[in-house]
Amino acid sequence: MIILxxxxxxxxxxxxxxxxxxxxxxxxxxxxxxxxxxVMIILVAAAGAVLFDAQDGRDTSQEEF
Amino acid sequence: MDLINPAVVDLxxxxxxxxxxxxxxxxxxxxxxxxxxAAMETVYVVTGRQVYKDMALFWGKLxxxxxxxxxxxxxxxxxxxxxxxxxxxxxxxxxxGTPLAIEGLMAFFMESTFVGLMFFGWDRxxxxxxxxxTYLVALGSNLSALWIxxxxxxxxxxxxxxxxxxxxxxxFDSFVGVVFNPDAQAKFVHTSVAxxxxxxxxxxxxxxxxxxxxxxxxxxxxxxxxxxxxGIFSTVAVITLGDVLGRLDYEHQPTKIAAIEGLxxxxxxxxxxxxxxxxxxDAKQESSFEIGVPFVLTPLITHSFDTPITGMIELxxxxxxxxxxxxxxxxxxxxxxxSHLGADLEVFHAHQNDMGYGLLATRHAPNQDVTxxxxxxxQSVIEQTKxxxxxxxxxxxxxxxxxVFLGVFFFVLFAMASYLSLKNQLExxxxxxxxxxxxxxxxxxxxxxxxxxxxxxxxxxTVFERLPTFMSASTHSMSYMLFSLAGFTMLYSIFIAVExxxxxxFARLGPEAHHQHDDGADPAHLSVVAH
Numbered sequence: 001m002i003i004l005x006x007x008x009x010x011x012x013x014x015x016x017x018x019x020x021x022x023x024x025x026x027x028x029x030x031x032x033x034x035x036x037x038x039v040m041i042i043l044v045a046a047a048g049a050v051l052f053d054a055q056d057g058r059d060t061s062q063e064e065f
Numbered sequence: 066m067d068l069i070n071p072a073v074v075d076l077x078x079x080x081x082x083x084x085x086x087x088x089x090x091x092x093x094x095x096x097x098x099x100x101x102x103a104a105m106e107t108v109y110v111v112t113g114r115q116v117y118k119d120m121a122l123f124w125g126k127l128x129x130x131x132x133x134x135x136x137x138x139x140x141x142x143x144x145x146x147x148x149x150x151x152x153x154x155x156x157x158x159x160x161x162g163t164p165l166a167i168e169g170l171m172a173f174f175m176e177s178t179f180v181g182l183m184f185f186g187w188d189r190x191x192x193x194x195x196x197x198x199t200y201l202v203a204l205g206s207n208l209s210a211l212w213i214x215x216x217x218x219x220x221x222x223x224x225x226x227x228x229x230x231x232x233x234x235x236x237f238d239s240f241v242g243v244v245f246n247p248d249a250q251a252k253f254v255h256t257s258v259a260x261x262x263x264x265x266x267x268x269x270x271x272x273x274x275x276x277x278x279x280x281x282x283x284x285x286x287x288x289x290x291x292x293x294x295x296g297i298f299s300t301v302a303v304i305t306l307g308d309v310l311g312r313l314d315y316e317h318q319p320t321k322i323a324a325i326e327g328l329x330x331x332x333x334x335x336x337x338x339x340x341x342x343x344x345x346x347d348a349k350q351e352s353s354f355e356i357g358v359p360f361v362l363t364p365l366i367t368h369s370f371d372t373p374i375t376g377m378i379e380l381x382x383x384x385x386x387x388x389x390x391x392x393x394x395x396x397x398x399x400x401x402x403x404s405h406l407g408a409d410l411e412v413f414h415a416h417q418n419d420m421g422y423g424l425l426a427t428r429h430a431p432n433q434d435v436t437x438x439x440x441x442x443x444q445s446v447i448e449q450t451k452x453x454x455x456x457x458x459x460x461x462x463x464x465x466x467x468x469v470f471l472g473v474f475f476f477v478l479f480a481m482a483s484y485l486s487l488k489n490q491l492e493x494x495x496x497x498x499x500x501x502x503x504x505x506x507x508x509x510x511x512x513x514x515x516x517x518x519x520x521x522x523x524x525x526x527t528v529f530e531r532l533p534t535f536m537s538a539s540t541h542s543m544s545y546m547l548f549s550l551a552g553f554t555m556l557y558s559i560f561i562a563v564e565x566x567x568x569x570x571f572a573r574l575g576p577e578a579h580h581q582h583d584d585g586a587d588p589a590h591l592s593v594v595a596h
Contacts (some may be wrong), residue, residue, distance in 0.1 A: 028245045
């Protein structure tokens with residue numbers, strides 16, 4: 001039951017996101033670009049941090065050899 | 066005695082510019098740091114590594130200092146509209162008041178509530194719940210800015226409103242029209258991402274400081290990496306939206322774009338150069354010592370190669386019939402106020418789009434009354450009013466250029482920072498790290514010059530082509546203005562001093578908690594470089 005509710009919640013979020021995209025994308029393209037762009041910038045910065053940890057781990061293991 | 070005292074108007078303008086520019090020293094950091102905190106905390110929640118929590122806590126502390134002082138400096142401005150700009154508030158209050166009220170609700174209820182939860186909820190909320198709160202703080206702070214920029218955009222391009230001759234005010238027509246005003250959209254995104262740039266430079270600069278001193282290196286190297294990537298994408302977005310705003314100004318505010326480009330005469334496409342540097346002379350209406358790049362201006366502004374851009378002299382000439390028409394509109398409106406005859410209303414409606422130009426002529430009319438202009442005086446009043454349609458070209462031209470030059474510098478700096486960070490070569494480039502550190506205040510400076518361009522370029526209007534600035538101010542005495550100006554200057558200078566003191570103090574102290582929880586020690590590649 002909890003899994004079903006979780007799916008329903010995610011489905012609802014998806015519908016809201018699609019409606020947001022359709023309405024705001026049409027009426028306010030730059031608002032939409034801001035929403036999408038900000039999420040993208042956050043994800044790129046986060047990915048950079050994760051990459052840093054991966055590079056850090058690689059360097060540590062290379063040092064061991 | 067003159068009805069409008071130019072000295073009081075100038076002091077009102079100076080006071081508003083001063084308080085707005087002071088306030089905007091705090092705003093960009095708030096807009097950008099919140100989303101950077103969200104990015105850091107996202108990595109913490111996903112990876113579970115303590116260093117990212119330390120980053121969110123430390124940068125969050127600096128954000129808190131900035132946020133508190135930013136709110137304090139913003140409060141006075143909202144009251145200033147009523148005290149110093151009562152004529153403007155009466156004329157445009159419906160349009161301006163609604164977004165401002167929503168901003169107040171956003172800032173003081175949504176943003177402030179979530180800020181409290183963000184600071185004090187680390188041990189009380191689950192990781193995902195706290196992350197959600199951090200995102201809501203970021204969203205709330207940026208949405209607060211959205212409403213201010215919606216209000217500002219309606220002053221530049223008044224969408225969703227009309228002038229009501231019965232109440233003599235601008236009346237609200239469409240909320241959607243106001244919110245989705247293209248100028249509001251572009252301005253919001255431009256300003257918001259400019260905040261991201263400021264926050265990126267702030268985090269990158271302080272991280273560079275730690276790397277130079279070889280302190281908190283695991284913390285600083287990760288912060289630097291995230292800030293550099295955050296900054297390069299944000300800078301691209303700022304430049305893109307700057308272009309969009311330029312295009313909108315070309316369509317809706319031709320005097321602003323002509324002043325920005327120092328274009329006295331209509332351009333000759335496609336050769337017309339983009340002037341990199343010049344000395345515009347407002348009195349002589351010419352520029353000297355021009356240095357330009359040919360074939361750039363036309364595609365830059367019009368996005369085509371064959372469309373001429375109207376120059377300021379030609380815009381002045383084109384304004385002459387609008388000034389005459391505006392005088393007719395004002396005269397008809399005065400008659401209608403007294404007689405309520407339909408014929409007068411019809412005349413007003415036929416000329417109402419030029420009403421603002423009629424108000425602009427007030428300053429040169431006998432006894433500051435356009436209805437008192439005799440037919441033989443009309444041409445003289447029009448000729449005297451024509452140059453008034455232009456903003457201060459020197460200020461607009463140079464504030465725009467300083468902003469643009471700084472924007473290009475940020476692009477290069479963030480690109481190099483991203484490259485060096487991704488290649489793990491940061492600590493070998495100490496000069497570059499010093500450059501990053503000294504660049505911390507530059508994005509804030511760029512946003513200040515951006516506002517001077519936007520607001521200075523809109524002059525002589527508070528509401529573009531509707532209400533002149535000199536008719537918007539309250540009728541205070543000189544002593545009142547000087548006293549309040551001195552008070553604001555002193556108070557805001559204290560705020561700045563407190564901000565700088567606290568920022569320097571906590572930045573120098575560094576992320577103390579990091580020493581206790583550091584799970585990664587110094588990154589391996591940095592240690593290799595260091596030894």
